[in-house]
Amino acid sequence: MYEFSRGPLVWIAFLIFFTGSFFRIVWMIYTAKKEKVVLPYINAKYGFRSILHWVIPFGSVNMRLRPAFTIISFLFHFCLLITPIFTLGHILLWKQSWGVSWWNLPEGLTNIMAIIVVLSILFLILRRIADPTVRFVTSWSDYLLLIVVVAPFVTGILAYYQAFDYDTAITIHIWTGAIWLAAIPFTRLIHMIMFPFTRAYMGSEFGYVRNAKDW
Numbered sequence: 001m002y003e004f005s006r007g008p009l010v011w012i013a014f015l016i017f018f019t020g021s022f023f024r025i026v027w028m029i030y031t032a033k034k035e036k037v038v039l040p041y042i043n044a045k046y047g048f049r050s051i052l053h054w055v056i057p058f059g060s061v062n063m064r065l066r067p068a069f070t071i072i073s074f075l076f077h078f079c080l081l082i083t084p085i086f087t088l089g090h091i092l093l094w095k096q097s098w099g100v101s102w103w104n105l106p107e108g109l110t111n112i113m114a115i116i117v118v119l120s121i122l123f124l125i126l127r128r129i130a131d132p133t134v135r136f137v138t139s140w141s142d143y144l145l146l147i148v149v150v151a152p153f154v155t156g157i158l159a160y161y162q163a164f165d166y167d168t169a170i171t172i173h174i175w176t177g178a179i180w181l182a183a184i185p186f187t188r189l190i191h192m193i194m195f196p197f198t199r200a201y202m203g204s205e206f207g208y209v210r211n212a213k214d215w
Ligand code: HEM
Pocket: 006, 010, 013, 080, 083, 084, 087, 088, 089, 090, 093, 107, 108, 110, 111, 112, 114, 152, 153, 156, 157, 159, 160, 170, 173, 174, 175, 176, 177, 178, 180, 181
C-alpha cells in the first residue's frame, strides 16, 4: 500500500489537480466568450487594482468591519499555502524522486504553521455552527470540505510525531494529501485558481463601467 501511495497515487493526484484546473479555466473562458458583457468589460487597470485590494489584509471595507475573521483568514491561507511547499519531509521526497530541492523552513516552524491551519479550521467550523447568518446557508458538504482541507495537516502532524505506526500514518497522510489536491478542481476550492479572474471582472465592472469601488 505504501509503495502505491508513494508512487502512482501522487502522480494521479497531481494529474487530476493540473488537468482539472486547466479545463476549469478553459471552460470559464469559453462561457465568458459566449456572454456579450463579460470580456469587453475586462480592464487591466481596474482589474489589478481590485485584486491588490483583496489580497492585502484590511484592504477592503468588509475586512475592516470583521478584523478577527480577517486576521484568521489571512493567517490560515498563508500557512495553508506555504507549509506544504517548505516542509522538510516534502522537499526530501522531491529530492529523492527528481533530484530537485529548495530551502526548507525549520521543522519547529512548519509544526506551528500546521497547527495554525488546524485551529483556523476549527474556528471556521464553529463559525458555521454559531453564527446564525452563516448557519442558514450551510449544508453538510461545507463541513465535509473543511474536513478535506484540514486532513493532510492533522495527519502530517501525526506522522511527524510518529503518533502511531509510521508506515500507516504516512500512508494515511499521503491519501489525505492526494484527496486535497484532487478535490480542488471539482469543489469550491477552485477559488484558488478562479480568484484573480473573478476579482478582475468585479473590479472592471465596478471601476470601468459603474465608476465605483468594489472593496
Ligand atoms: C500527496 C502527496 C504527499 C506526500 C507524499 C507527503 C509526504 C509527507 C512526508 C513524508 C512528511 C514528513 C513526515 C515526517 O516528518 O516524518 C509530510 C509531512 C507533512 N505534510 Fe505531507 N505529503 C503529501 C501531501 C501533503 C499535502 C497536500 C499537504 C497539505 C496541504 C501536506 C501537509 C503536510 C504537513 C503539514 C506535514 C507536517 C509538517 C510538520 O509538522 O512539520 N502534505 N508529508
